[in-house]
Amino acid sequence: MDEKESEQRREKTQTRSFGAGNRISHDASGYYESKLYSELPRETPFEEDQALPDDLRNALILADARSMKQIPDRSVHLMVTSPPYNVSKAYDEDLSLREYLELLEDVFRETHRVLVHGGRACINVANVGRKPYIPLSDHISHIMTSIGFLMRGEVIWNKGAGAGVSMAWGSYKSASNPVLRDVHEYILIFSKGGFGRDAKGRENTITKEDFMEWTKSVWTMPTESAKKVGHPAPFPVELPRRLIELYTFKDDVILDPFMGSGSTALAALTTNRQYVGFEIAPEFAERARQRIDRYLQTGDTGGKAPPKVESGQTPIDPTSQDQATADSDSL
Structure with missing residues (x-):
C-alpha cells in the first residue's frame, strides 16, 4: 500500500x-x-445556574403553570410532563386547537426560563382524532423550536399488547375507509441553550445496561391503569424514571407543570432527585399528594417502577414544609 x-x-x-x-x-x-x-435554533452562551429555594424542593403547587413566578430563572434541571390532551376528558377545558397550543406555548416559555443552561425538556404526547388526524407532536415540536429549544430527538413509546386500542375500525376489512389504531405515543426531547451539561462533581445513577437500552428510540412498556391511579390519563412511573436517570444527575430538580396524578414526583423521589410540580385541578393535586404520602410511608409507587431510594435516606416530605405563596396554595 x-x-x-x-x-x-x-x-x-x-x-x-x-x-x-x-x-x-x-x-x-x-x-x-x-x-x-x-x-x-443554535446553542447559546452559558449562563450560571441559580438555586431553587428550599421551600420549593419537593413541592406540589396548586396553580396555573402558565405563570411559574415562584421559580427562579435557571434553577430546574429537567422538565418531564404529559400535557392534558384537550379531547373532552373530564379534567380538560374545551379549547380550540389554537387556544390549546397557545396554552402549551405559555407553559413551555416558562419552562424555558426556569431550566438551567443545558437543561432538558421531555414531553409525552399522543396524537388525536381521525377526521382529520391532529399531529400534536408536530405542533409541539414547532412551538418548542420557536421558543428557542434545541430538539434532541424523540422516543416512540410502544404501549404493547396492553394498550387500550380503539375499536374505531372505520371500514372493517374494506379499503373504503380503514382507520389506523394507535398503540404508541411520543416522547419529544429538547435542550435549552446547549446539548451538554458539566458532569464535574455530579453523580450519575444510570447503569450501563439501562443506558444501552434507554438510548434506543423505541421503548416498550405497559400503560398505567386510570382506575388504579385515579386519573383519566396517567403515564406509568417507569416513563419519567427512565428520562430522569438518563438526563439528570443525583439531587437534580425535576419539574412537571402538569403534575396530574404525581407520577413524575414519584419517579424523582425513587431516583434520589427533587421535584417541583404544578397542578391546576384540586382533585388531581390531592390524589398526587396521597400517592406521594403513600410512597413516603410504604415505598409503594402505585405504578410499575421499583423504589430506588438509597438505604437510610428519607425523601423530603412535601407536607412538612411551608409552601405558601402569594398567589397559590401548596399541598
Missing part, C-alpha cells in the same frame, strides 16, 4: 457517506453547517 492510499484510508468519513462501514473518527461539521440547519 502506497502513502497516498494509506492517507485515503485514514480520511474521516462525512455525514453524507451513509452506509460507510466502520465510520470511526466521523466528522459531521460540514453537515451541521449546511443550509438544512441554517434556520434552526
Whole structure:
C-alpha cells in the first residue's frame, strides 16, 4: 500500500457517506453547517445556574403553570410532563386547537426560563382524532423550536399488547375507509441553550445496561391503569424514571407543570432527585399528594417502577414544609 492510499484510508468519513462501514473518527461539521440547519435554533452562551429555594424542593403547587413566578430563572434541571390532551376528558377545558397550543406555548416559555443552561425538556404526547388526524407532536415540536429549544430527538413509546386500542375500525376489512389504531405515543426531547451539561462533581445513577437500552428510540412498556391511579390519563412511573436517570444527575430538580396524578414526583423521589410540580385541578393535586404520602410511608409507587431510594435516606416530605405563596396554595 502506497502513502497516498494509506492517507485515503485514514480520511474521516462525512455525514453524507451513509452506509460507510466502520465510520470511526466521523466528522459531521460540514453537515451541521449546511443550509438544512441554517434556520434552526443554535446553542447559546452559558449562563450560571441559580438555586431553587428550599421551600420549593419537593413541592406540589396548586396553580396555573402558565405563570411559574415562584421559580427562579435557571434553577430546574429537567422538565418531564404529559400535557392534558384537550379531547373532552373530564379534567380538560374545551379549547380550540389554537387556544390549546397557545396554552402549551405559555407553559413551555416558562419552562424555558426556569431550566438551567443545558437543561432538558421531555414531553409525552399522543396524537388525536381521525377526521382529520391532529399531529400534536408536530405542533409541539414547532412551538418548542420557536421558543428557542434545541430538539434532541424523540422516543416512540410502544404501549404493547396492553394498550387500550380503539375499536374505531372505520371500514372493517374494506379499503373504503380503514382507520389506523394507535398503540404508541411520543416522547419529544429538547435542550435549552446547549446539548451538554458539566458532569464535574455530579453523580450519575444510570447503569450501563439501562443506558444501552434507554438510548434506543423505541421503548416498550405497559400503560398505567386510570382506575388504579385515579386519573383519566396517567403515564406509568417507569416513563419519567427512565428520562430522569438518563438526563439528570443525583439531587437534580425535576419539574412537571402538569403534575396530574404525581407520577413524575414519584419517579424523582425513587431516583434520589427533587421535584417541583404544578397542578391546576384540586382533585388531581390531592390524589398526587396521597400517592406521594403513600410512597413516603410504604415505598409503594402505585405504578410499575421499583423504589430506588438509597438505604437510610428519607425523601423530603412535601407536607412538612411551608409552601405558601402569594398567589397559590401548596399541598
